[in-house]
Every structure is written in C-alpha cells, then in structure tokens.
Amino acid sequence: MNGETLLEVDDLRVSFRTGQGVLPIVEGVSFVVKAGEILSVVGESGSGKSLTALAIMRLITDPNAVITGSVRFRGQDLLGLPEPAMRSLRGGAIAMIFQDPMTALTPAYTVGAQIVEQIMAHRNAGRMAARTRAIDLLGAMGIASPRDIAGRYPHQLSGGMRQRVMIAMALSCDPALLIADEPTTALDVTVQAQILELILRLRGEFGSSVLLITHDMGVVAKVADRVVVMYAGAIAEAGATRALFARPAHPYTIGLLGAIPRLRGPRLVRLPAIPGAPPAPHDRPSGCGFAPRCAAATGICAAHPPLITHDGHAVACFHARAA
Amino acid sequence: MSDAPPLLQVRNLTKHFNVGSRFASGGRQVVQALDDVSFDVFAGETLGLVGESGCGKSTLGRCLLRLYDADGGRILFNGHDITAMTERALRPLRADMQMVFQDPYASLNPRRRIGDLLAEALIAHGQTDAAANRARLAELMGLVGLAPDHLDRFPHEFSGGQRQRIGIARALALNPKLIVADEPVSALDVSIQAQVVNLLADLQERLALTYVFIAHDLSVVRHIADRVAVMYLGTIVEIGATDDVLHEPAHPYTAALISAVPEPDPLAQTARTILQGEPPSPANPPSGCRFHTRCPIAQPRCAGERPNLSADAAGRTVACHFPLTAGGRLP
Numbered sequence: 001m002n003g004e005t006l007l008e009v010d011d012l013r014v015s016f017r018t019g020q021g022v023l024p025i026v027e028g029v030s031f032v033v034k035a036g037e038i039l040s041v042v043g044e045s046g047s048g049k050s051l052t053a054l055a056i057m058r059l060i061t062d063p064n065a066v067i068t069g070s071v072r073f074r075g076q077d078l079l080g081l082p083e084p085a086m087r088s089l090r091g092g093a094i095a096m097i098f099q100d101p102m103t104a105l106t107p108a109y110t111v112g113a114q115i116v117e118q119i120m121a122h123r124n125a126g127r128m129a130a131r132t133r134a135i136d137l138l139g140a141m142g143i144a145s146p147r148d149i150a151g152r153y154p155h156q157l158s159g160g161m162r163q164r165v166m167i168a169m170a171l172s173c174d175p176a177l178l179i180a181d182e183p184t185t186a187l188d189v190t191v192q193a194q195i196l197e198l199i200l201r202l203r204g205e206f207g208s209s210v211l212l213i214t215h216d217m218g219v220v221a222k223v224a225d226r227v228v229v230m231y232a233g234a235i236a237e238a239g240a241t242r243a244l245f246a247r248p249a250h251p252y253t254i255g256l257l258g259a260i261p262r263l264r265g266p267r268l269v270r271l272p273a274i275p276g277a278p279p280a281p282h283d284r285p286s287g288c289g290f291a292p293r294c295a296a297a298t299g300i301c302a303a304h305p306p307l308i309t310h311d312g313h314a315v316a317c318f319h320a321r322a323a
Numbered sequence: 324m325s326d327a328p329p330l331l332q333v334r335n336l337t338k339h340f341n342v343g344s345r346f347a348s349g350g351r352q353v354v355q356a357l358d359d360v361s362f363d364v365f366a367g368e369t370l371g372l373v374g375e376s377g378c379g380k381s382t383l384g385r386c387l388l389r390l391y392d393a394d395g396g397r398i399l400f401n402g403h404d405i406t407a408m409t410e411r412a413l414r415p416l417r418a419d420m421q422m423v424f425q426d427p428y429a430s431l432n433p434r435r436r437i438g439d440l441l442a443e444a445l446i447a448h449g450q451t452d453a454a455a456n457r458a459r460l461a462e463l464m465g466l467v468g469l470a471p472d473h474l475d476r477f478p479h480e481f482s483g484g485q486r487q488r489i490g491i492a493r494a495l496a497l498n499p500k501l502i503v504a505d506e507p508v509s510a511l512d513v514s515i516q517a518q519v520v521n522l523l524a525d526l527q528e529r530l531a532l533t534y535v536f537i538a539h540d541l542s543v544v545r546h547i548a549d550r551v552a553v554m555y556l557g558t559i560v561e562i563g564a565t566d567d568v569l570h571e572p573a574h575p576y577t578a579a580l581i582s583a584v585p586e587p588d589p590l591a592q593t594a595r596t597i598l599q600g601e602p603p604s605p606a607n608p609p610s611g612c613r614f615h616t617r618c619p620i621a622q623p624r625c626a627g628e629r630p631n632l633s634a635d636a637a638g639r640t641v642a643c644h645f646p647l648t649a650g651g652r653l654p
Contacts (some may be wrong), residue, residue, distance in 0.1 A: 046481075046514035158601045188375035189539065190598045193583035197597060215512065218585030242589045259517035260587050261546040263569065270524065271546060273517035277482045 006177055006209050007033040007056070012069035014048070022066065022274070026051050027233040029069075030297050030307075033177065036212040038203055040224035040241075042217060044256075046278050047230040049213050053181050056211075058086050073177070080317055092122045095170035099182035101162035105154040111165045112138075112150025115172055122173040137168040140205070142198060152154050160191035167198065171206055178202075181213040196223055217260055221245060229253050232279055232289025239313035249313065249320040252290045329363035330401060330501060330533050332388065336360040337578045338379075338386055338397035342606065352606040356382040358557040360396070361632065366500070369527065369534040371548030371565065373541055373580070375602055378554040380537045387535060388420050389413060400501070406426055416447050418497035425506035427486035431478040437489055438474030444496040463492040466529075468522060484515035490524065495526070503535045508543060520547055545569050553577045556605055556613040560631055561641045573646040575641040576614045612644065620645055 014026040024243040026048040033039045043049040053061050056071050058078060071078040073094065078086065090096070098104050106114060115134035119125055125133070127306065137145035141164040141258075154162055163183060170178055182198070184192040200223055203210060214220060220227050220241065228238040237250040248254045255274040276293040285291055291301040307316040333565040338357040345351050356379045364370045372380045385391045387398060389405055397406050400420060405413060424430045431440060438460055445456050461471040467488040478486060487507060494502050504523070508516040524547060526532060544551060545565055553574065554575050561574040572578040579596045598617050604607055609616045615625035624644055632642040639646065 044514065160601050188601070189541075189583045190375065190579060191601055193585070193597050194599075196585065216585070217513070217587035221587050221589040221591065222585040245587070245589050256513060257587060259514050261517070261520070261540075261542040263542045263545055263581065263584050264591075265584060267546065267566075270521050271517035273521055274514040275518075277484055277515060278512070280482075 001148065001201075004035045005032050006035045006074065007211070008070075008072040009052075009056065010070045010072070012052060012055060012071060013067070014051050014060065015066045016062065017064040017066065020282070023281050024284075025053065025233055029228075029230070029233075029235055031228050031235070032201075032236060033211055035176070035209055036203065036207055037225045038199070039211060039226050039228065040212040040214060040220045041228045041230060042214055042220050043230035044215055044278055046232075046281065048233040049230050050181055051321075052230070053096070053179050053211065053213050057090060057094065057179060059096075077279075080231055086107050088122065091118055091175075092173045093175055094177045094179065095173070095175035096179040096181065097163070097166045097170050097183050099185050101159070101166040102154060104166060105162060107154055110153055111157070111169075115150070115165070115169045118169055118170045134168070138165070139179055141165075141168045142169075142194070158191075159187055160194065163187060163191075163195055164198070167195075167202070170192050171202065171208070174206065175208055177211060177297075178208045179211045179213070181210070182215070184219060185214070186217070192219075201264045217245075217257065232284050233281070234289060235307055235314070235316060237291065237313075237315050237317075238307075243281050243313055245314075249315045249319075249322075250317045251296050251319065251321075254321065255293075290317075294319075327366060328402065329399075330366040331364040331535075332399040333363070333387070333396070334361050334387060334399075335396035336383070336393050336398065337389060338382055338393050353610060354604075354606045355557050356605060357386065357393070358608075360557075360559055361560060362552055362562055364501070364533060364535060367527075367531055367534050368549040369536050369547055371544035371551040372535060372537045372554065373539065373544050373551060374554035375408075375539060375580075375604055379557040379605070380554050383503050383554070384422070384505050384535060384537045387501075387503055388417075388422055390422070420500050420501040420503070421494035421499040423487075423490050423494045423502060423504040423507045426510055427483070427490040428478060430490060431486060436475055436477060437481075440478075441474070441493055441496055444493055447595055448497055457524060459496070463495060466495060466526065467492045468518075469636060470599065482515075483511050484518060487511060487519050491519075491522065491526070495530070498530075499532070501533045501535070503537070506539070507535045507536070509538060509540060513523070516543070523547065541569065541581060553580065556608050558642065560614065560643065561639070562632070563640055567639065571639075571643040573635065573637070574614075574643050575618050575620055575645075575647060578647060579617075579619070583644050612642075 008031050012026060012029045014122055015022045015024040029052055041049045055067050112134050117131040119130040119133055135150055137147045138149055143149050143164055154168050184195050224241045227241050227244050229236045231252050237253045258272040259274055261271055274293055287302040288305050291297040300318045305316045305318050336357055337359060340354045340356055341351060342354055343350060343352050347510055374380045386393045397404055441460050442456050460474055464471050464473060469488055508519050511519060536547055548565050551565050551568045552559050555576050561568055561577050572581060579598045582596050597617055600617055603616060611627050612625040612630050615621040630642045630644050632640060634640050635646050
C-alpha cells in the first residue's frame, strides 16, 4: 500500500432514458482506489453498486444509458477512451470477475484454452508459454491438479473451482486492478472462506488492487481496507473499514449493521430491523434517499445532504452521529 | 416441551433420485439425497436445518410435507404415519402443514391478484363462502403486515419483502400447525430480512406455530431456532439446542462451518479451520463417515466405519467417532 492513486472515480452518474423521462440510477459517486488496497463498495440490491462497476469497465452497452462524470485509471480518462484502447485495458491492466462464473466462461472450450486465449490476446506470448503460465496460475489458485483441471470444460467443475478459474484468468495478465462483483455470493460458506483467503493472498503476491462489490458486511469486514456504503444510487458513508464498523455515522449504516443477525454475542429477541424498503429508482425521494426510512429525518432532509469528509471518514447526512 | 409427544417424528428417512440417462456421459446415477435421517420436532419449537448446497436440507423439507415421497423410513405427523397415506387420506392433514419458499415471486402466479391467490387455498379445502373468505383474507393481510387493499394487486407490484409476506400469508391461510420454511429470507436484503425474521417470530408466538426453518445462513438460524440440525451429504451430523451446537460444536464439520462464516466485525478472529475442497457429489459419497475426505481430524477408522447419530458422553447428539471436546476447539 504505497498510497499512489490507481483509480479515481469522480461524480459518476448513470441514467437511463425511458418512456417516462431520464431515470437516474447512480447519482454522483466519487471514490479512489489506491495501489495495493482492497476497496469494497457495499450496498443492497438497487443501490447502484454493480452499475458503478460496469460503468468503470465501460460494459454498459444499453444505447439508452447516459454516463457522465469521470473515471481516471492511472490518470487516463476511461470514459473518453476509444473502444480498441479500452478493450486492451479490459482483461489486461483491469480485470473483472463476476458472481456467476458459469455465464462468464464459454461452455464449448476447456478452461485451460480460455485462459491461454486471454494471455495470447494481451501478451506477445506463444501458445506453449501461455499454456505453461495458465497451468502455473491454476496452481497458484490452490487447485491441486492444475494440468487436469485445465483440460476440463466449465460444466465439469464445481462452483468454487469455476470461480478459481475465473480469478486465474483475471490475473493472467497481471492486472493492476481487479474488479470483483459479488465473487462469493453464489458459493457455499466454506468455499467462500477459501476464495476470500485467496483474494487476500493475491493482493500480497500479485500486488493487485481490488475493487470488491458486495452486499455482505461480513465479507467487507474480512477483506476490505476501506469501504464505501451506497444507498439509493449515492454514497451514504465511506471510510477505513475498522473505523466505519467501530463508529458508523450514517443512520443507514448504523441500521444496516444493527439488522445483521450475529453468530456471536448476545441473542436478541427481535432483530432491530430498518422499517420500509429501499426506494425503486423511479420513486426515490428528491433529497436524502434514506430519509423516508430514517428515524432521525427532519425537514432539512428534503435537500440532498453533501458528502462531508472529516479525518478520512466521509458521511452524507445532516444528522450524522458525531464521531 | 419434551413431555408432550413430538409433533413430527422422522425415522430412518431415505430418499434417492435417479439422474442422468443411459445415453448421457456417466450414464445413470443414483443420488442419495437423504440417507437414514431421524429426528423429532416438538410442538411450538423452531428446528433449524442447516447445511451447504447439496446436503439434502431442501429435499428433507419437501419429504416432510409429502411433496416428495420418501423411499424408506417413516414420518409421523401428530401421531399419523403420513409416509404411506393415500393422497385422499392425506388431504385434510395438508391444511396442518404448509410451506414457505425461498423465492416468493416464483411461487406466485404473476397473472392473478393476491386476493385470488390466497383464496385458492381456502377454496381448495372446501371453504367456499365468499364473504367469509374475504374477511379471512383481510385478517391474513393484517397478520403479515400488509394492507387489505393489497389484495387487489398483482405480484409484480410488490417488493421482495412484501412478496415473502404474501407467501407467508398463503401458508397461514388454513391455520396450519407446522410450517416448513425453505430459505425464506435468503433472497432478501439484510434490512428486509430482519423484518421477515421478526414477523416469523411474532407469528409463531401469536399462532402457536411449529417451524422447520431451512437455511444456509447460520446467523439467521441462531436467531430464530430453538434447536439446530446440521446436515452434510444427506445425513444429520449433529443436532441439539442452538446455543450448544453453535457455541460448543461437537462435530468437526459444524465447527468448520461456524468458523467459515465471515462476521461483520473487522476485529473478529479469522477462520480457524478453513476446509479444503468442496462437498463431494452425493451421487458418489465417500465410504464410512461422509465427511472424512475433508475432515481435519479424520483417522483411518473414519474411512471404514460409519458413525451413527447418537448421544455422546457429554450428552451431545453427534455422528462422529471423535467428537470435539468442550469449547469446539480442534484437538
């Protein structure tokens, strides 16, 4: 963690043109990922977290999508980059893994062939060299018989094994940044523990930064250095993981952490639930998105609360709990 | 609780599925989804059924309600052996045992209004008085925290949490004694999940319900269940009071499962035991103890001899030749 900024997202907005006008989904998201760090973007469904990741990778292909703001990777603006340059970046310096590796792998080729293809597309490597590297990588993912696994088709592998293959493929070109969108959500908890250990180990061995998109505060607590909490398309709170879990300041973060049933500690008779449900994009309130569910909300919450940073801990709330 | 006879008694339950075909690669295979499963559920309690995908917990839930026919063993509901009952004989009992599914959207017909969907259950059981049914439906909506005018809406007009409330209302329509809930909150966001867990707890108290709560999330189960049964590859490896099982696990698999759960606390101890590999295929389960291929303390005996689920010296009901000592620490 040398603190050098790798990715800088500034006022990113994603909207869709619909029959009822322009529908904003991501409403002004800004954060940085520093070299060697694991930053987690956490939020519930509809918070805009996945769309943020897709926008960074320029993978939103819907012609009705309107994307504004800036995404700078090593100082280079990705949103304005010509498609061929973007394509060589994807899978090269920036790699992405998804929740469901089955849909991201081609069923008709062996997984080894798919990794080889990626290496050859990005590197000036011969087939033999690429194959050796593919098998080395599978071995580095903790796969016991990498040569055997390389010769198999995706459907012959278990979910955890497929996700290892995806991570091997993502790392095949030494990415500076790995974007992982819910990488362990489809996996069983014992396999999830293995993959999370792997992600932590890779940050050490490969020196990649990781942008981890998840809904699971447990996953965040285990691997992230810093965390960005999103709600209704905007950042509610952001900061160092330990500080944020120890002293959450936004009523949403406080409510979210309180609503999670715990495996340890006292058993509560009732879980402190947050009333209501996150707003659908077409009926988000005009001011603070959380106000309709918030016990602390007052008249001032009809305005958009600015994201105010104090000591590296950013909160967007007029009634933020004092640190 | 243990003085009264159990509401549900399950004895040596076995269920297998034939998969593949003789033309597919690998040919026909028999998957042992449930293998010699026995346990009791007492009236008014919640039994949590936990395990990873493929462990047979959903199959077990469906067998309990005769949505699947078991291949062997017996299920006694309120003293009646329902395993061999004809559909006709079973029908009146069906009102007493209902199911809540994981994905409420998939279990609600998108073209029918909520009121019609809920009335269907009543009509199917001979309650055809329209005025009485309307009153009952309004009452049901109140029970699950929805408004009576929601009855005129279609499933797509509801959020995920509201749909699960509708799924629960449907299960409650016939005043059941037993509800089998199969991952009822795992598709919901955390803030909504807590609401539905609280609702289930409230309903249990108000209506004296008995739950079999199937889930992969140990933290949710800890919160709602009085007792927990841990399953692995079609067998129960450990069963007991929730606090005992989750705080002082006796089976090494239970211990590993618990330590794999990421706690929402950055200062929490990291996993002590990370299991290697993944659960083997239930089509080809390991010999002896089914967990021995992944068990950190397996001995030669474990590969050859299958441990029975029985109470150990410390009073823990566990299927292991070498159960863990107090504290759940691996020796």
